Amino acid sequence: MTNFSFEVSLISIFIRIEAIMYLDKPFLLLAILLVSCSSDLTSEVGVQLVSVYIASGKTQCNDDGLSLEDTSAFLTSADIDFTEPQCGYITGVSYPTVCGADTSDIYIYTIEASNLVEAENLGFSDVSGLDERLSYKTVTCPS
Known part of the structure; x- marks a missing residue:
């Protein structure tokens, strides 16, 4: 093919x-x-892109929080185009290992910079706004 x-x-x-x-x-x-x-989206001439993330809301030992599809729907319903979303986690922060505690799991999207404010109003944050001690790593999304 x-x-x-x-x-x-x-x-x-x-x-x-x-x-x-x-x-x-x-x-x-x-x-x-x-x-x-x-x-x-990435091949349009003159388009400035930014990466944004949103916390998954997942807690340890539980099958809860938002899915990748849920968070993608936030952007889609607001008519915000994005590239292929990625799964990841915030680095530089630790959480106690106990059931019910938060995780650092996030979903990362690349959007046009002109949509940043609207994405922030939906609960997303610009990755460049992460504290200098913090960063993120991408991982393979669970299927």
Whole structure:
């Protein structure tokens, strides 16, 4: 299946190149190729992106808190586009190991900077606002 999509992409590029040559406007080639490659939030020219996180609300020994789908729905319902969300945890802080205690689990999203205030109103925080002692690490999300 991958070979097929690669071949289709190559055919599409060749068709575009021939169209440009036919139009005798070679400067359009670069523009068309750049536009044809922009398919997601991260490839838009001039868009400033920020990473935000939200606490999962999970507690130790319990199957509670928010899911990745729940927190994604917060952004989606506010019409905020985001890249593939990631699971992670805050580093530089420790919690007592006792059932019912909080965890440092978070969900991380990359959004357009223009949506930061609205995301913060939904409960998300800018990762650049983490205290200098704190950071985060990403982990594979549970399935």
